[in-house]
Amino acid sequence: MIYVTRRAEFSASHYYHNPELSPEENRRIFGKCNNPHGHGHNYTLEVTVAGDVDSKTGMVLDIKDLKQLVEDEVLQSMDHRFLNKEVPVFSSTLPTTENIAVEIWKRLAQKLPNGKLHRIRLYETPDLYVDYFGEA
Amino acid sequence: MIHLTRRYRFSASHRLHNEALSAEENRRLYGKCDNAFGHGHNYVLDVTMAGPVEPETGMVFDLGELDRTIEREVLERFDTANLNLDDKTFRNVVPTTENLCMEIYQTLEAKLAGRERWPAARLERVRLEETNSNYFEYAGGARRS
Numbered sequence: 001m002i003y004v005t006r007r008a009e010f011s012a013s014h015y016y017h018n019p020e021l022s023p024e025e026n027r028r029i030f031g032k033c034n035n036p037h038g039h040g041h042n043y044t045l046e047v048t049v050a051g052d053v054d055s056k057t058g059m060v061l062d063i064k065d066l067k068q069l070v071e072d073e074v075l076q077s078m079d080h081r082f083l084n085k086e087v088p089v090f091s092s093t094l095p096t097t098e099n100i101a102v103e104i105w106k107r108l109a110q111k112l113p114n115g116k117l118h119r120i121r122l123y124e125t126p127d128l129y130v131d132y133f134g135e136a
Numbered sequence: 137m138i139h140l141t142r143r144y145r146f147s148a149s150h151r152l153h154n155e156a157l158s159a160e161e162n163r164r165l166y167g168k169c170d171n172a173f174g175h176g177h178n179y180v181l182d183v184t185m186a187g188p189v190e191p192e193t194g195m196v197f198d199l200g201e202l203d204r205t206i207e208r209e210v211l212e213r214f215d216t217a218n219l220n221l222d223d224k225t226f227r228n229v230v231p232t233t234e235n236l237c238m239e240i241y242q243t244l245e246a247k248l249a250g251r252e253r254w255p256a257a258r259l260e261r262v263r264l265e266e267t268n269s270n271y272f273e274y275a276g277g278a279r280r281s
Contacts, residue, residue: 018194029193102189127143127144129141130140130196135137
């Protein structure tokens with residue numbers, strides 16, 4: 001078993017607001033992230049695939065395929081977007097880094113040509129990231 | 137279950153020296169880190185919380201709470217401190233980065249548990265970089281001997 005990690009970057013804006021909470025509650029919990037005009041981040045995504053090395057190719061999976069999959073499933077819909085307004089799932093789910101990581105997992109897990117999705121690591125800033133390993 | 141990691145920085149000085157060992161033994165074991173005047177590092181601390189995503193907030197833990205806790209429990213205590221002289225714990229324990237990493241974990245574990253909105257969130261791991269070339273990770277469990 002070996003782990004292969006591919007990194008990708010995208011830039012997007014978001015804000016945090018739960019309509020079920022009062023404006024005061026939203027401001028208290030989310031602070032400046034509650035600004036309705038949104039604010040942006042340069043996200044760094046690391047997709048880790050676990051699998052066995054294929055004896056014929058010496059690879060777990062073709063890294064070009066993984067790159068293309070991330071491009072098609074994640075970057076095309078999230079890069080340079082306002083996540084709350086342009087990515088449908090985030091009109092009803094808060095686009096926190098946690099929820100974005102879970103959404104990316106859902107988009108990629110079933111579509112890998114080889115190997116098994118092991119981890120989604122998503123950096124919101126160089127000092128903050130989340131790891132998601134799927135449902136235990 | 138999701139893991140969230142936040143990075144913090146602090147600068148401190150230390151000297152690696154064990155009074156129970158001879159001067160020669162200390163020099164042999166700790167090399168230039170045994171220098172009697174001490175020396176400093178810019179430490180990089182990664183604190184990882186684990187828990188479910190709380191549905192109302194979409195968050196695993198409140199970052200403001202995390203920042204305030206680390207500020208109060210770690211940064212105020214260790215930043216710009218001489219670990220050997222300024223901290224009670226390290227008067228009798230050699231302030232290696234291993235021991236510092238474990239001390240930070242043990243200090244934070246209870247303080248970050250059982251928060252009202254995030255009752256299932258818990259401290260998963262403390263990772264402490266002493267320099268760009270070495271770091272230590274502690275996830276609880278083994279006791280300090």
